[in-house]
Amino acid sequence: MHSRKPFYILVALLFLAGVAASVYRGIEHNVPFLPGEQVQSWAVDAKVSFQGTGEPAEVKFSLPNDPAFEILVENATSPGYGLTIANDSSGRHATWSVRQARGQQDLYYKVTLVPTGKTQVIAQAEPEAVEYNWPATEKAAAEQIMDEVWSRSATNLSFAQQLNKSFNASDRSQNIELLLSGNSAANLFVQMLNSKGIPAKKVNGLFLEDQRRRQQLTTFVEVYHQGEWLLFNPADGSQGRPDNLLIWDRTGKSTLDVVGGVNSLVSFSMLQDTRSALATSIDVLKNKDALDFSLYQLPLEEQSLFKGILLIPIGVLMVVFLRVIIGIKTSGTFMPVLIALAFIQTTLLTGLVGFLLIVAFGLMIRSYLSELNLLLISRISAVIIVVIGIIGLFTLLSYKFGLSEGLTITFFPMIILAWTIERMSILWEEEGAKEVVVQGGGSLFVATLAYLAMSATWVQHWVFNFLGIHLVILAMVLLMGQYTGYKLLELKRFKPLAGE
Known part of the structure; x- marks a missing residue:
């Protein structure tokens, strides 16, 4: 007797691979596990203004x-200007250029963003602190402040926290007041940290608030600690990142540089919106060129085709379960799956009525053909032609009576219907009308359950967006294929053997 251990190992591997692939796609690619999920998005407009001096102008904007x-869409409006968007050692920036700029100049940059939830900023490499050379008038005061705060700290992080607290204390020392009179809080904070060998840099952030206009960037300070950049705001003494903060520029340099112009200014407007989580995930994958071997890279017509094809395994799973485990008899093995696919196009009630009418008329005509003693091929061919005629007749009648639902009856598989009529006719002759009702009713019952499963929105979402689910279905089908016990409907039949 062959061991079933390899078989169970195969089933387990298929199941685990399918679940792992689906979970990976949901977490790594942010594909929603449920249909209809929405995500928040932000549309941010940046307006760059300056006065041209009549000379060639070049504008560099971080x-x-x-x-x-995550950036979904970005574009710029700059009539008459050349535009280059680059990503180099100095960060991402747009550069506008023109041979001559005179008078008021307005340039626009628009970006659509969606939150990723990744608030940690991991350093690519360990940075070095650039020691600041203090002016003679400030050196003594700065060293006294740093020594005092250093004595109250244990680590680089606690030194930054204590220093930030000192800047915003209600009873600030005279030394801090002196230094802040000639320096901004952010500059002074960075200079003191660097003087103690702690890497720190200024960053510019934008607070996202719905329907706000003419907003300016806010200066923050990032402090390096154990491979991560931590955010501080020396202006108000806060630490940590607010949920609605967008770090616009992390280079530590100027956000806007204008050559050939004066009185430059950048202001921001923003608007919050909601969009489909699935559409957002697809847009992100397109931007990253990660749609290879994905169904979404196919034309829409082929995508629509596959959405129907990928539902078949769900119907197959229902048929295997209902026949092998429950014990329901059907006319044909997988005919209910094809009928369920037709129900998806026709709706359930219209499909059931249409199926019963076609099969009933087909059986009446088939009973006449049986009296002609035709060969099997000729008889089946005649039934196919008759089925086409019946479908055409019902479609015309539906149109005449204004029943638009009846027009969808053409989605029924004609060849399958012809074979169903032939099989039921032979069954009627050999087993009687009762068996025809049992198998025909069983087929409709299985087709109805398969339709309910295949038409569920969340099922359609899973089978198309999480292809690993098909490995899980395959594992379940293989596992049920090894079932050799009693079917549930057979328990009643063998009940007398169990006694009282």
Whole structure:
């Protein structure tokens, strides 16, 4: 007797591979596990304005590069300007250029962002602190502040926290007041941290608030600690990242540089919106060129075709379960699956009525053909032609009476209907009308359950967006194929053998 251990190992591997692939796609590619999920998106407009001096102008503007937000769409409006968007050692930036700029100049940049939930900023490499050379008038005061705060700290992080607290204390020392009178809080914070060998840099962030206009960037400070950049706001003494903060520029340099112009200014407007989580995931994958071997890279017509094809395994699973485990008899093995596919196009009630009418008329005509003693091929061919005629007749009658639902009856598989009529006719002759009702009713019952499963929105979402689910279905079908016990409907038949 062959061991079943390899078989069970195969089933387990298929099941685990299918689940793992589906979970990976949901987590890594942010594909929603349930249909209809929505995500918040932000549309941010940046307006760059300056006065042209009549000379060639070049405008360099830093672009957002924040792991907490994914860029879906970005574009720029700059009539008459050349535009280049680059990503190099100085970060992402847009560069506008023109041979001559005179008078008021307005350039626009628009970006659509969605939150990713990744608020941590991981450093690519360990940075070095650039020591600051203090002016003679500030050196003594700065060293006294740093020594005092250093004595109250244990680590680089606690030094930054204590220093930030000192900047915003209600009873600030005279030394801090002196230094802040000639320096901004962010600059002073970075200079003191770097003087102690702690890497720190200024970053510019934008607070996202719905329907706000003419907003300016806010300066923050990022402090390096154990491979991660932590955010501080020396202006108000806060630490950590607000949920609605977008880090616009992390280069530590100027966000906007204008050559050939004066009085430059950048302002921001923003608007919050909701969009489909699935559409957002697809857009992100397209931007990353990660749609290879994905059904979404196919034309829409082929995608629509596959959405129907990928439902067949669900119907097959229902048929195997209902026949092998429950014990329901059907006319044909997988005919209910094809009928269920037709029900998806016709709706359930219209499909049931149409199926019963076609089969009933077909059986009447088939009974006449049986009296002609035709060969099997000729008889089947005649039944096919008759079925086509019946479908055409019902379609015309539906149109005449204004029953638009009846027009969908053409989605029924004609060849399968012809074979069903032939099989039921032979069954009637050999087993009687009762067996025809049992198998015909069983087929409709299985087709109805398969339709209910295949038409469920969440099922259609899973089988198309999580292809690994088909490996799970295959594992379940193989497992049920090894079942050799009693079918549930047979228990009643063998009940007398069990006694009282």
